[in-house]
Amino acid sequence: MTTRALAGLRVVEMTEAWAGPVGASLLGDMGADVVKVESYPRSSMTRPVRPREATMPGDGPPYERDALHHQGNRNKRNVCLDIRTEGGAEVLRRLIAGADLFIEGYSSGTIERLGFGWDAVHEINPRACMISLAGWGVAGLYAGKVTLGAGLDATCGHMSVRGYPDGPMEDVRSNFHSDATGAATTVCAAITALEQRERTGEGCFTDFSQWEGLVWQFPGLLSEWTMNGRLPDRLGNRDPHIVPHGVYRASGDDEWVAVAAEDDEQWAALASALGHGEWAREPHAWATLTGRLRAREAVDRAITTATRERSAFDLAEAVQAAGAICAPVVSSSQVLMSPQLQAREWNHIIEHRWTGPAMVGGFLWQVEPDPLTWDRPTALVGEHNEEVLIELGYSAPEIADLLSAGAIADGYPQPGGAPRSPGLQRRAGDS
Amino acid sequence: MQPLVGLRVVEVGGTLAAGVATKRYSDFGARVIKVEPPTGGEIRRLAPFPDDRPHLDTGAMHMAFDTGKRSLALDLSTPSGREVLDRVLADADLLIAHQPVPELRALLRRVDSESGPCTVAITAHGLDGPYAERIENDLTLFGWSTRAHRHSVQGREPLRYAPQVGMIQVANTAGMLGLVAVWGRRQDGRRRDVEVAGVEALMGNVDSSFFLWAVNGAVQPRSAGLYRGIYPMGAYPCKDGHVLFSAARHPFFTNLCRVIGHPEAAFDPRFTDPSQRADHFEEFRAMLEPWLAVRTKYDIFHEMQEAGVMCAPVLDASEVMTDPQSVARRSYVTVAQPGPGDEPIEVTVPAAPYRMNGLHSDRWQAHAAPRLGEHTGEILDELGYSRDEQIALFRAGVTG
Numbered sequence: 001m002t003t004r005a006l007a008g009l010r011v012v013e014m015t016e017a018w019a020g021p022v023g024a025s026l027l028g029d030m031g032a033d034v035v036k037v038e039s040y041p042r043s044s045m046t047r048p049v050r051p052r053e054a055t056m057p058g059d060g061p062p063y064e065r066d067a068l069h070h071q072g073n074r075n076k077r078n079v080c081l082d083i084r085t086e087g088g089a090e091v092l093r094r095l096i097a098g099a100d101l102f103i104e105g106y107s108s109g110t111i112e113r114l115g116f117g118w119d120a121v122h123e124i125n126p127r128a129c130m131i132s133l134a135g136w137g138v139a140g141l142y143a144g145k146v147t148l149g150a151g152l153d154a155t156c157g158h159m160s161v162r163g164y165p166d167g168p169m170e171d172v173r174s175n176f177h178s179d180a181t182g183a184a185t186t187v188c189a190a191i192t193a194l195e196q197r198e199r200t201g202e203g204c205f206t207d208f209s210q211w212e213g214l215v216w217q218f219p220g221l222l223s224e225w226t227m228n229g230r231l232p233d234r235l236g237n238r239d240p241h242i243v244p245h246g247v248y249r250a251s252g253d254d255e256w257v258a259v260a261a262e263d264d265e266q267w268a269a270l271a272s273a274l275g276h277g278e279w280a281r282e283p284h285a286w287a288t289l290t291g292r293l294r295a296r297e298a299v300d301r302a303i304t305t306a307t308r309e310r311s312a313f314d315l316a317e318a319v320q321a322a323g324a325i326c327a328p329v330v331s332s333s334q335v336l337m338s339p340q341l342q343a344r345e346w347n348h349i350i351e352h353r354w355t356g357p358a359m360v361g362g363f364l365w366q367v368e369p370d371p372l373t374w375d376r377p378t379a380l381v382g383e384h385n386e387e388v389l390i391e392l393g394y395s396a397p398e399i400a401d402l403l404s405a406g407a408i409a410d411g412y413p414q415p416g417g418a419p420r421s422p423g424l425q426r427r428a429g430d431s
Numbered sequence: 432m433q434p435l436v437g438l439r440v441v442e443v444g445g446t447l448a449a450g451v452a453t454k455r456y457s458d459f460g461a462r463v464i465k466v467e468p469p470t471g472g473e474i475r476r477l478a479p480f481p482d483d484r485p486h487l488d489t490g491a492m493h494m495a496f497d498t499g500k501r502s503l504a505l506d507l508s509t510p511s512g513r514e515v516l517d518r519v520l521a522d523a524d525l526l527i528a529h530q531p532v533p534e535l536r537a538l539l540r541r542v543d544s545e546s547g548p549c550t551v552a553i554t555a556h557g558l559d560g561p562y563a564e565r566i567e568n569d570l571t572l573f574g575w576s577t578r579a580h581r582h583s584v585q586g587r588e589p590l591r592y593a594p595q596v597g598m599i600q601v602a603n604t605a606g607m608l609g610l611v612a613v614w615g616r617r618q619d620g621r622r623r624d625v626e627v628a629g630v631e632a633l634m635g636n637v638d639s640s641f642f643l644w645a646v647n648g649a650v651q652p653r654s655a656g657l658y659r660g661i662y663p664m665g666a667y668p669c670k671d672g673h674v675l676f677s678a679a680r681h682p683f684f685t686n687l688c689r690v691i692g693h694p695e696a697a698f699d700p701r702f703t704d705p706s707q708r709a710d711h712f713e714e715f716r717a718m719l720e721p722w723l724a725v726r727t728k729y730d731i732f733h734e735m736q737e738a739g740v741m742c743a744p745v746l747d748a749s750e751v752m753t754d755p756q757s758v759a760r761r762s763y764v765t766v767a768q769p770g771p772g773d774e775p776i777e778v779t780v781p782a783a784p785y786r787m788n789g790l791h792s793d794r795w796q797a798h799a800a801p802r803l804g805e806h807t808g809e810i811l812d813e814l815g816y817s818r819d820e821q822i823a824l825f826r827a828g829v830t831g
Contacts, residue, residue: 003615005618007618026607045680067649144736148741151675154673154675154745158593159666159745160745162590162593164587170655170656170668170673172656172665172666174665175592180636180637183636191607195438199434209785212760215762217600218593222781223479223779226779227480227482232593235593236590239594247588247590258574327571328574330574330580331644332643332650333644340562340630343560344557364635365631366626
């Protein structure tokens with residue numbers, strides 16, 4: 001059983017893509033009872049009904065095997081509802097009635113139209129807290145606007161400083177940094193809201209703008225402009241005040257090593273590890289911080305000459321042993337060679353009904369005395385309909401009626417296939 | 432009253448990561464004591480500075496992330512300094528620490544296993560294992576976590592993101608865990624020790640291609656920004672800059688084709704059939720870019736969003752501040768910050784990204800970041816040190 005720090009906390013999550021789902025998984029990792037509500041008949045972006053690049057090998061429908069979905073949905077239960085039907089809406093009402101926290105991630109204004117805005121939620125359960133994580137926030141002028149993490153990265157000033165210093169904007173790759181950090185920020189917002197409830201006895205509404213969550217991380221970019229009237233440069237790996245600070249070629253084809261020496265002591269360590277102790281001995285021009293700053297290009301060239309002879313892993317070993325900062329730039333396959341991750345047994349093998357055993361990355365942290373466990377692999381669509389609805393007071397015949405009416409579901413229609421009643425797949429599989 | 436009033440936090444290390452982690456608390460009313468070396472830690476030494484004049488109290492990172500904290504300047508390398516810290520810890524709910532691992536281990540051993548605070552230790556590789564004592568920075572965390580490799584073009588130098596982004600994400604993870612640990616202890620009485628390894632925190636999260644590779648063996652192509660096999664994804668030029676599209680899939684692609692006056696393209700197998708699409712990227716681009724070239728990024732943003740297309744303007748730091756949404760939401764606030772002179776300086780910092788009970792509630796505000804050692808005397812008073820004892824500590828350089 002996983003960490004119990006959040007045991008007893010009941011969370012209803014209605015979010016898609018990554019930031020919200022991952023945030024809810026982090027709550028689940030810590031012992032919260034998280035029920036994910038999936039939409040029916042529209043399936044979410046990470047539940048594609050046709051196979052795509054991210055579809056994991058195995059049997060069963062593609063929407064159960066999408067890696068992007070599996071990446072963000074461990075340690076939860078799953079119900080699938082059409083909340084546009086009265087039957088589905090009633091299930092969600094009962095879920096909220098028993099919840100401490102309701103997390104929704106639709107574009108600003110959408111959840112109100114669906115009948116579950118803050119006023120409605122507060123009326124259903126005055127003690128429930130609600131977090132909305134619309135991309136640009138709920139309040140303001142951008143109601144209805146939709147985005148993924150890449151759009152938030154573009155509008156927060158980050159995209160304009162990423163990428164190769166000499167390259168065009170078109171060459172800057174999209175990223176999903178906002179999803180990674182937005183997930184953790186969702187948890188911060190959740191616990192802060194619950195702490196407020198502890199003080200007031202009443203649930204509260206939290207307007208979490210994922211965009212502001214990104215802006216929050218870039219005071220340096222902002223201050224270059226507000227304090228000094230400069231737009232920040234696209235730096236690549238360069239640090240304006242540290243030489244060396246970069247990624248250099250190692251011996252293999254397209255093999256790279258990251259190196260930095262932040263002070264004279266680290267520089268001496270690096271120089272000796274590269275076989276050039278003289279670089280750090282006075283009166284060598286590079287023995288000082290300012291001497292190295294003035295000779296940035298020459299220092300970079302000299303380091304490349306030394307690093308090209310050796311493998312990135314060997315370099316990191318030698319430079320770190322001497323006392324400077326150095327790491328191989330690893331691909332997904334190479335990182336498994338890390339003795340550190342092996343020693344910490346970081347990776348997990350996960351069993352899932354449709355994909356079979358799969359190796360996945362481990363948790364983001366460790367905790368004692370009750371360590372994390374992967375109690376629930378990513379749940380199937382509607383896998384816990386029955387279990388959860390029984391807890392909510394539904395009888396077996398009522399659940400069957402909801403299923404046949406399409407108010408709850410445990411699968412999506414296959415494209416090109418004959419229209420079928422929801423729930424068919426489960427019955428066929430179980431018989 | 433702010434939601435975290437009453438929470439007592441001690442931050443040790445003086446680093447950027449430690450400061451970022453505890454901003455989550457001080458911004459919502461917690462009492463955060465920032466224990467810093469009397470010479471000033473990393474976060475105070477990071478640029479930019481006003482007029483490019485470095486000063487321990489005016490670095491942008493310090494002024495943004497240390498808002499509302501108290502500063503205790505204390506040399507932890509001496510027994511006398513550590514004794515003061517013990518007293519600080521005895522009166523705390525939570526310790527957030529980021530130090531070299533040998534010092535961190537020694538610090539954690541000083542925490543009373545029954546009555547001491549919950550702890551969150553921030554490390555690069557964890558507290559154990561063969562790499563535990565390696566020193567890394569933001570750049571090398573990007574190297575180890577597969578993110579630099581992903582953020583590059585085949586054959587070219589792998590890149591980090593903007594400076595410190597990886598470290599800030601690790602810190603954000605630590606900040607979240609502190610809140611969870613304190614909550615958990617109130618529920619079940621258990622004191623928890625949490626350890627964040629930067630490499631694991633970055634790699635285990637999304638925005639890394641590791642998971643996809645691990646479950647699929649899929650090697651992600653390292654192409655330049657514009658995706659050619661599935662589009663439009665990435666930044667496209669327009670009249671006054673660039674717009675970013677994430678609009679390759681239905682219904683976004685269909686809507687986009689309609690907006691640019693080529694509704695038929697949405698049903699043209701050259702652009703929709705995965706086996707043909709990559710060969711016809713330039714033809715698609717030739718339809719889209721002339722439409723973009725005569726429109727501004729904000730016009731495109733609004734028109735595309737109105738039609739249900741995921742699209743966003745690419746903004747620089749100056750434009751972010753004047754973006755209508757950031758103005759409407761008051762996403763930035765000004766703080767009167769003690770500066771090097773007599774007069775405080777007015778500083779613009781990002782507001783908290785989440786606010787309780789409505790955005791325009793007056794309950795949330797930012798407070799100035801402390802001068803180095805600003806609260807040393809006050810805190811030592813609270814801990815019961817006599818004035819003579821305080822002078823003794825100061826004279827020996829233990830406090831500042």
